Amino acid sequence: MKSKTTAAVLAFILGGLGVHKFYLGQNGQGLLYLLFCWSGIPSLIAFVECIMLLIMSDDEFNRRFNGAAYALAAQGAQMGQNVTINLGSDMQQRLNGGQQRSLTQELNELKELHVSGVLNDEEFAAQKQRLLNA
Numbered sequence: 001m002k003s004k005t006t007a008a009v010l011a012f013i014l015g016g017l018g019v020h021k022f023y024l025g026q027n028g029q030g031l032l033y034l035l036f037c038w039s040g041i042p043s044l045i046a047f048v049e050c051i052m053l054l055i056m057s058d059d060e061f062n063r064r065f066n067g068a069a070y071a072l073a074a075q076g077a078q079m080g081q082n083v084t085i086n087l088g089s090d091m092q093q094r095l096n097g098g099q100q101r102s103l104t105q106e107l108n109e110l111k112e113l114h115v116s117g118v119l120n121d122e123e124f125a126a127q128k129q130r131l132l133n134a
Helices: 004-017 019-023 027-035 041-055 058-074 089-095 103-116 121-133
Strands: none
Touching: 004 019, 004 027, 004 041, 004 058, 019 027, 019 041, 027 041, 103 121
């Protein structure tokens, strides 16, 4: 989003060349300022525009120069970017207090229970399917 302060500073310092117009996306006017910069008239106009930018309300500036980006922000739309961070299993265990066990460990323990006779074939298959679907 464009900044009102930045536009005003550009108008004050480099306004005679139309830099603030290019910054605000008004390329045609910026080109006119650049073509007539030798006359000094764009410098006077830019000084007046600098003052106008400084006294303009933030809402008015955003409505005029930030257009769609401001409309989305006003509607509460997120203007950010989603970032996904994949942590290794060691990091996940540290973050979860070491309570998370891997699927392999749980399947091995289930197999040991089946081999030792604690679980029959039907119970083993049901528990194995529950772990694999989780």
